[in-house]
Amino acid sequence: MFELTGIGGLILLALDLWALISIFGSSADTGRKVLWSLLVIVLPLLGFIIWLIAGPRSASSRL
Numbered sequence: 051m052f053e054l055t056g057i058g059g060l061i062l063l064a065l066d067l068w069a070l071i072s073i074f075g076s077s078a079d080t081g082r083k084v085l086w087s088l089l090v091i092v093l094p095l096l097g098f099i100i101w102l103i104a105g106p107r108s109a110s111s112r113l
Contacts, residue, residue: 054095066094069101078106 054062073086086105090097 062094062098065098066090069098069105073101073106076106082106 069090070087073083073090076083078086083106086101090101
């Protein structure tokens with residue numbers, strides 16, 4: 051299985067935190083926010099990639 055340690059793990063943690071902050075700052079409904087958050091938390095790398103491609107955009111990027 052693929053394992054991230056050291057600096058790679060810290061980078062992934064930072065990206066996941068950024069994704070979670072963006073998810074909760076988006077204009078999506080609460081159910082979608084919860085589902086996206088669970089995806090990013092349970093599958094950090096794959097969840098982040100899926101969120102990056104198809105996730106809800108933040109409210110500030112729509113202005």
